[in-house]
Amino acid sequence: MDMSRRTVIAGAAAAGITAATIGSAHATRGRTPVKSLFGKLADGTKVYSWSLANGGTRMKVLSYGGVVQSLEIPDRRGHYANVSLGFDNIEDYVASSPYFGALIGRYGNRIGKGQFTLDGKAYQVNVNDGANSLHGGAKGFDKRVWDVEPFTKGSDVGLHLYYTSVDGEMGYPGTLKVKVTYTLTKYGDWRIDYAATTDKATVVNLTSHVYWNLAGEGSGTIENHELKIDASRYTPVDSGLIPTGELAPVAGTPFDFRRSKRIGEDLREAHQQLLYGKGIDHNWVLDKGISPRPEWIATLKDPSSGRTLRMASTEPGLQFYSGNFLDGTLVGTGGKVYRQGDALCLETQHFPDSPNKPSFPSTVLRPGQTYRSTTVHSFSR
Structure with missing residues (x-):
């Protein structure tokens, strides 16, 4: 069955994204998530792994950092591969993980500079990337142990992850209570729902x-992926x-991905922005802006395997x-070394440095408000 025949059904319950055109062969009921140590x-805190499977997608999630330790999907021939970079032990995650x-x-x-002013008060948060x-700083949410609660709901399976960030943690104001829900749908889509509340005005993003390589982690460069x-x-x-504060057109630059193209097509151009980032490390201003329900924003494909990732989000920005x-220097779950360009990240977000850029969409959260964001990863072959 060709899983590429997916459609967006406007207003479909809370999900916003469905896959109504897929045959029942891929609409399978998932297993109850399985917990293991x-x-x-170093302080003796136990870190658990949760295994989930549904609709042809298999994933493992850690209580440490809410890490997706592996995510396996089939290629056009039905052969599975882990398409997410990671480690096979907790020690490497603690010592050397680049998120x-x-x-x-x-x-x-x-x-x-780790600085911003909110309601007339200046804040200095932890600096961990040059100046x-x-x-989130040297010990952000990626380095915290989350409380995890598995669930099954109808044909969906997933995990609720909880973390409370106390007032002043890494310099941020307010006690922030966070709930993140990972859902694997019966069609194999991975949905993330973020929610947070605060008792003081703060900034949240x-x-x-996830580091993606749709050919399989450790398989080599992603320059032939199409995006x-x-x-x-x-x-x-x-x-x-x-960010300088400018919203610059992508037309005529290496940053023009309005049509699908090889990632390596313009990656080695002598463009000043590519020199700054040693490649691409930039935020795209999505044409749809902020949306109440997830809307399609990006498509990534590996022609060699046929694996395709299509993303939808409520967010206004995407960091590629x-x-x-x-x-x-890092050895991954499959025993292979990870080298420059062996994976890519597609991070849905508000814009970088928004607290210092009044013209950017606001990231301020106040008491009585609830931060909400949703991103959907839809896999096909």
Whole structure:
């Protein structure tokens, strides 16, 4: 059965995304998530792995960082491969993970100099990326142990993940209560629903940091993957990868993915933005903007295997990172070394450094409000 015949059904319950045109062969009931011990932290805290399977997709999730440790999907011949980079032990996640598969917060992406002003008060958050703060600081949500609650609901299976970030953690104001739900649908789609509340005004930007290689982790470069992003503009950066504030057109630049093209097609051009990022590490301004329900935003395909990832989101931005800082020092789950360009990230988000850019969509969350965001990953072959 060709799983590419997916449709978006407007207003379909809370999900917003369905796959009504897929045959029943791929609409299988998932198994109850299975819990097992993955390892222990230095202080003795146990880290658990949860195995889920539904609709032809199989994944393992860790209580440490909400990490997607593996995600397996079939190719056009029905052969499975793990398409997400990761490690086979907790020690490597703690010591050297570049956010493999992790939940990111409080603030996904960068904040210039780790500084911002909110309601007239200046804040200094943890700096861990040169002069800037990246992905919530040196001990962001990716390095916290989450409470995990498995569930089955109708034909769906999944996990609720909970974490409370106390007032002042990594310098951020307010006690932030976070709930993230991972759902595997009967069609094999992976849906992420984020929610958070606070008791003080704060800034929030949550995302997922899966490193994708649709040919299989450890299989080599992703330069032959084909990518399409529904965005006519992007946010150029300075030498520290902080947005300048400009919303620049992608037309005539290596950042034009409005038509599907090979990732490697323009990757080695002598463009100043590519030099700053040692490749692509930029935010795309999605044409749809913020949406109440997930809308299609990007399609990634590996022609060799036929595996295709289609993404939908409520978010206004998408960070495309081409794996520029993988340096051959990390050994992944399959025993292969990860080198530059061996994977890519597609992080749905509000824009980097938004707390310092009033013209960007706001990331401020106040008491009485609930932060909500949804991203759907739809797999086909």
